[in-house]
Amino acid sequence: MRVTAIYPGTFDPMTVGHIDVARRASKMFDDVIVAVAASTSKSPFFSLEERVEMATGILSDLDNVTVQSFGGLLVEYAKEAGSKVIVRGLRAISDFEYEVQIAGVNRHMAPDIETVFIAAAQEYTFLSSSIVREIARLHGDVSEFVHPIVIESFTRRHDRALHEGNV
Ligand code: ADP
Numbered sequence: 001m002r003v004t005a006i007y008p009g010t011f012d013p014m015t016v017g018h019i020d021v022a023r024r025a026s027k028m029f030d031d032v033i034v035a036v037a038a039s040t041s042k043s044p045f046f047s048l049e050e051r052v053e054m055a056t057g058i059l060s061d062l063d064n065v066t067v068q069s070f071g072g073l074l075v076e077y078a079k080e081a082g083s084k085v086i087v088r089g090l091r092a093i094s095d096f097e098y099e100v101q102i103a104g105v106n107r108h109m110a111p112d113i114e115t116v117f118i119a120a121a122q123e124y125t126f127l128s129s130s131i132v133r134e135i136a137r138l139h140g141d142v143s144e145f146v147h148p149i150v151i152e153s154f155t156r157r158h159d160r161a162l163h164e165g166n167v
Helices: 016-028 048-058 074-080 094-107 129-137 148-163
Strands: 002-007 031-037 065-070 083-090 114-119
Touching: 002 074, 002 148, 016 031, 016 065, 016 083, 016 114, 031 074, 031 083, 048 065, 048 148, 074 094, 094 114, 114 148
Parallel strands: 002 031, 002 083, 031 065, 083 114
Antiparallel strands: none
């Protein structure tokens, strides 16, 4: 039986930390769906379409990884996708409390779906999408933290803002 895992997140934008988790998940499971959450309550910087497009380009070298978008409850999406495994990345104790809480709620709603945690690589434990957005907003160099595709998207955004006189 093939095991499909879902790696959900907002990916606003995808960082090298996320890429590392997706890459490692792709070695552990037959298929991995990177599920980009609409996360409307977070008011993401990049649109859902942009986040999906970036993630698709970034992960295109991983044959068993596909990128999709979803809204609503993750466990419902997982059931529809025929997946019994949810992958989440853990950076520090600060992630732990929230992640275990979510995993508990998901298990309550869907007892046959397991959450698997992948520990962040040591060099990426400090890295988050919000830190990358903040550095980019202040015109700092984020090239160590994200794929060139993300840099292009930031540049496009910046150029558009300049054009519209919002900078
Ligand atoms: P969410 O809004 O669901 O928290 P994120 O896009 O912020 O989505 O993160 C998705 C998942 O990736 C989460 O499990 C998060 O803990 C994990 N993650 C975020 N940054 C890193 C990183 N630098 N290394 C490993 N995992 C990470």
